[in-house]
Amino acid sequence: MAADRYFGLFMLVTALGYILNATTIQDSFITDPVGPRVFPYIIGGAIVLSAIAMIVKPDPDAEWPGLSILVQLAIALAVLLGYAFLIKPLGFIATTVLASGILAYQISHRPFASALTGVGLGVGLFVLFRFVLGLSLQGLPQMFIS
Amino acid sequence: MDLLANLALGFGQALTPYTLLLALIGCVVGTLVGALPGLGPSNGVALLIPITFSLGFDAMEALVLLTSVYYGCMYGGRISSILLNIPGDEPAMMTCLDGYPMAKQGKASDALAISGVASFVGSFLATVGLMLVAPLLARVAFKFGPAEYFALYLLAFCTLGGLGSNNQAKSAMAAAIGLAIAMVGLDKGTNMPRFTFGNLHLYDGIDFLVAIVGLFAVVEIFLFIESHGRNSAIGVKLEKITVDFKLIWSTRMSMLRGTFLGFIAGILPGAGASLGSFLAYMFEKSVAKDKATFGKGNPKGVAAPEAGNNAAAGGALIPMLTLGVPGSGTTAVMLALLLTLNITPGPLLFTERPEIVWGLIASLFIANIMLLVMNVPMVKVFVHVLSVPGFILLPGVTMVAFVGIYSLSGSSFDMLLMVGFGAMGYVFRKLDIPTVPVILGILLGNSMEDNLRRAMTLSDGDWTYLFSSPIAIGLWIFAIAGFVAPIFLRTFLKPPAHAEAADQD
Numbered sequence: 001m002a003a004d005r006y007f008g009l010f011m012l013v014t015a016l017g018y019i020l021n022a023t024t025i026q027d028s029f030i031t032d033p034v035g036p037r038v039f040p041y042i043i044g045g046a047i048v049l050s051a052i053a054m055i056v057k058p059d060p061d062a063e064w065p066g067l068s069i070l071v072q073l074a075i076a077l078a079v080l081l082g083y084a085f086l087i088k089p090l091g092f093i094a095t096t097v098l099a100s101g102i103l104a105y106q107i108s109h110r111p112f113a114s115a116l117t118g119v120g121l122g123v124g125l126f127v128l129f130r131f132v133l134g135l136s137l138q139g140l141p142q143m144f145i146s
Numbered sequence: 147m148d149l150l151a152n153l154a155l156g157f158g159q160a161l162t163p164y165t166l167l168l169a170l171i172g173c174v175v176g177t178l179v180g181a182l183p184g185l186g187p188s189n190g191v192a193l194l195i196p197i198t199f200s201l202g203f204d205a206m207e208a209l210v211l212l213t214s215v216y217y218g219c220m221y222g223g224r225i226s227s228i229l230l231n232i233p234g235d236e237p238a239m240m241t242c243l244d245g246y247p248m249a250k251q252g253k254a255s256d257a258l259a260i261s262g263v264a265s266f267v268g269s270f271l272a273t274v275g276l277m278l279v280a281p282l283l284a285r286v287a288f289k290f291g292p293a294e295y296f297a298l299y300l301l302a303f304c305t306l307g308g309l310g311s312n313n314q315a316k317s318a319m320a321a322a323i324g325l326a327i328a329m330v331g332l333d334k335g336t337n338m339p340r341f342t343f344g345n346l347h348l349y350d351g352i353d354f355l356v357a358i359v360g361l362f363a364v365v366e367i368f369l370f371i372e373s374h375g376r377n378s379a380i381g382v383k384l385e386k387i388t389v390d391f392k393l394i395w396s397t398r399m400s401m402l403r404g405t406f407l408g409f410i411a412g413i414l415p416g417a418g419a420s421l422g423s424f425l426a427y428m429f430e431k432s433v434a435k436d437k438a439t440f441g442k443g444n445p446k447g448v449a450a451p452e453a454g455n456n457a458a459a460g461g462a463l464i465p466m467l468t469l470g471v472p473g474s475g476t477t478a479v480m481l482a483l484l485l486t487l488n489i490t491p492g493p494l495l496f497t498e499r500p501e502i503v504w505g506l507i508a509s510l511f512i513a514n515i516m517l518l519v520m521n522v523p524m525v526k527v528f529v530h531v532l533s534v535p536g537f538i539l540l541p542g543v544t545m546v547a548f549v550g551i552y553s554l555s556g557s558s559f560d561m562l563l564m565v566g567f568g569a570m571g572y573v574f575r576k577l578d579i580p581t582v583p584v585i586l587g588i589l590l591g592n593s594m595e596d597n598l599r600r601a602m603t604l605s606d607g608d609w610t611y612l613f614s615s616p617i618a619i620g621l622w623i624f625a626i627a628g629f630v631a632p633i634f635l636r637t638f639l640k641p642p643a644h645a646e647a648a649d650q651d
Contacts, residue, residue, distance in 0.1 A: 007577055011319065018326060021341060028336040032599050033607030036333040036340060039595040043329065046322040053315035062576050065372050072371050077569055080364070083548060084561035092549075100541035106371050108537035117538050125545055135200050135553045 004058030008051040015047035072106055079103060091140045092130075097122035149277065156504030160512060165210045168203075169509060172211045173516045176218015181531045182539060183226045184366060186234025187219035187459075188475040188582075192362040193543065195483055196355055196550030205487045206505050212483055213506060214513040216476060217269060220456055221517045224261040225528055228448070229254060235475065237455045240423040244440060244447030251443050258525050259389045260397055260445050261452040266518040267401045268453035272409050272460025273510045276467075279413070280496070280503070283468040287493035290469070292601035293612050297621035299594040302471045305414065305628035306583055314633060316579045324587015325594070327352055334592060335599055347559045354482050354588045356551055356560050360567025361581045362479070363547040368572040370540045389522060397449035400430050408454030412461020412473060420474070422461070426454025460510070467491050467503060470593070475582040481589055 022040035065073070083099045101118025108114055129135045160169075179190035194215055198208050223234035228245035241261060248257035290298070303321040330341045331351030342348040407429055408422030430450035431440045440447045462473035463480070470491040472478040484491055489502055496503055521528070551564050574581050598612075605611030613619055 003577060007573075011323075015326075018341070025333070025340050026338050028338050030336050032335055033602040034599040036336050036338055039598060040326070040329050040340065043322050043325045047319060047326065050315040050319035050322060054313075054319065057315070059313055059316075059578060062578060064576065069372055073368055073572075076367060076371050077565065080367075080544070080565040080568070081562060084558050084565060087548070087552060087561070088558060096545050100545055103367060103371075103541040103544065104537040107540060108535070110537075114537065117541065121538070121542055121545055125542070125549065129197075129549055129553075133197070133201055135197070135549070137549070137553065 002058075003061050003064070004054050008054030008058070011047055012051040012055070015044045015051060018047070019044035076103060076106060088138075089142050091142065092137045093122045093126050093139045094141060095122075096125060152500060152504045153277070153508065155501060156506070156508035159206055159501050159505035160210055160508040165207060165509070166512070168207055168211045169214045169512050170516060172214025173218040173513055173520060176215035176220075177222035177225075177517065177520060177528050178218075178531050179215070180219035180222020180234055181225040181528045182222075182234075182534070182543075183230050183232040183532065183536075184234065184370075185219075185543070186223050186238060186476075187216050188235060188479050189362045189366065189543075190219040191216050191476065191479045191483070192355075192358045193546055193550065195479070195486065196359060196554040197546070199486060200550070200553035205489060205502065208483070208487055209502070209506055210509040210512075212480075213509050214516070216480065217459075217510065217513045217517060219476075220269070220459055221262065221265050221521045222528060224265065224452055225258065225525065226532060228257045228261060229529065229532060236420045237423045237458065237474070239420075240427040240451035241448060241455065243427065243451075244442070244444050247441070247443035248445070248448065253443065255525075256390055256393055256445065257443075257448050259522055260394055260448050262518065262521040262525065263394050264397070264401045264404065264449040264452040265456045265521070266514060268405045268408060268456030269460050269510070270514050271402075271405045272412065272457040273507060273514065275409050275457075276460050276463055276510075277507050280464050280468055283464060284493040284496040287468050289617065290493075291615070292597040292604065293618045294615065294621060295469075295597040296594060296601060296612060297618045297625065298469060298471055299590050299597070301621050301625040301628065302465075302473075302586065302590070303583060304625040306473075306586060312578060314629060316577070317583050318629075320574070320579050320581065321583035321587045324584035324589075325591040326587075327357070327584070328588045328591020329595075334596060347557065351592075352563065352588065353555070353560065354585070355486065355554065356564045357567050357588050358479060358482055358585055359547045359551055360564040361571040361585060362475075364544060364564055364568030365571030365575065365581075367540050367544045368568065369575060370536055372572075393445060397445050400446040400449040401453040403429060403433075404450035404453035405457040408457030409461040411454070412458035413464050414473065422458025423451040423455035427451040463506075467495065467506075468493060471590070472586065475585065478582060478585045478589060482585075485589070 019041060022037050022044060025036045025040070027035060079099050079102050083095055087095045097118040100121040101114050104117040105111060105114035126137060126139050130137045130139060159165075175194070176190060179185055179193070180187065191212055194212065198211060203211065219234065223238045224241050224245065227233045227238045227241040228249050231242050231246040233239040233242050245257045245261060248254065303318075306317065306321070328351070330348055332338065332349055333340050339349060404426035407425045411422035411425055414421070427447060427450055430446055431437055434440065434444070434446060436444065458474075459476065462477045466472045466477045466481055468491070470481065472481045481491065489495065489499065547564065548561060551560050554560070571581050574584075601611055602609070613622060
């Protein structure tokens, strides 16, 4: 119940922001009868309508995970975001070992198996992508290369 | 014979030793990915598109490889549906209804053989149908102007939302969010930036591949952590594979009926494979004399939806190729594939690049035959995949997703966006908001707007132009009906499926 309403409210505000932002799109010397703003207005309007529908007539709530799982999910998200930042400076192997090791631990709760998974995926995928498939992945940290 | 000449052209393209090798690799990889619990065709193809591009294949090779993966996933998906009761995607759900009970009764090998043959019958006949119908539809599609295309896109969103989800508002919301995301970047008409917030990365728009990989692949890790590995592989014992030809032969009519219904459902823009397998199952149940055994391991309840599912996958390629409107999540991913290869689907594709169309059709035939051989006698090999534990599988999938996007663009920004889409996919899944319309919106958004603006330019700003031709009016009526009708039909259609699915646990 509540989740749909919160999401509807969030999207309502977002859509209004979207429409507001669309009003600032500039015209150029090339013009057509519709212009660059009308379609975004229509889309924003569609989101507003469906958001209102979600607020007025929400579905029964799904089962939301408890706090401990939310923390786990947040950790996983942080790992993935960190991966995106670290893959360049640290290279593929180290980052993948670290990230997949942590994710594996979150699923299995077995430290040794997870460490092994991390190393296996880090090295295995690197060999597969770099040497078998020939993608230009940089395996080692940047400082060792330059 | 035009048709035979075209087919010869297609096979000429797709039958070189190198492409055959690619097809074989694609079929194996596809079946493996499809067999992984919870992963289906759209996940598999989404995961592999970016990597395929980084490997620098030409259009034909990439097409052969990825259609083999697509069909391979369809075949592989039934393995996890039957043995674990975990469908890889929504259309495969109906196969679980009777497949899993069969496996529990120790008839797993029969269920696998029947579903393998049913998959073959469904997709083979659907490919024949595709070959016959698509050129005709392409000729009709020549009559489509911008107003008709605008209405057609609308129809796709409406029917996809109407039939595919439980709540109209949510699917409309999903489609609109996709369209809203598509607006980011430089406006094609005026070259003015829209919604870029001064961020240079956003000037090119948001790459649909990033969204697809995020929403279809990265999301799985979150769902898996939440479910705490509840769905993780369980030790599956499969006795010696014996093929009971008599039993398979006894389900032939179910397969043909399923194929027919699935194919028709697949052709409807927006409806796609879920509807195909659903209709095939429900129809089979209604004509059967032994209704009570459905849901308890009736072989016909495996044959019909599996044939329907695969036939719908073939049928769904028709609107995708001739009109550029995908009918399901997987065809949306296929459309993304074509667009990335710089192939614009539509009626012109058939006249200007026949080698692509017919090469694709030829590769579908080849993939099907390979898959039948691989999946009936050799199914045991693939069953082993099911015993790969989730804590290796899911991080592996996620890392492959990263490699794909990273090697495609080399930008951390795209990887962050991908993770963002993954998180969004998780929230949407929890809220029961479908993600396929989001993908469709991102894929079609720009050409939808483009067609609207061209229509308005033609009519000099007169909005009634959108309803000025019979085809356009027809499409609008279907769109509205497709959106509104399920609200009333839902009470009849949805509950039995859910009740039966719930019985399984």
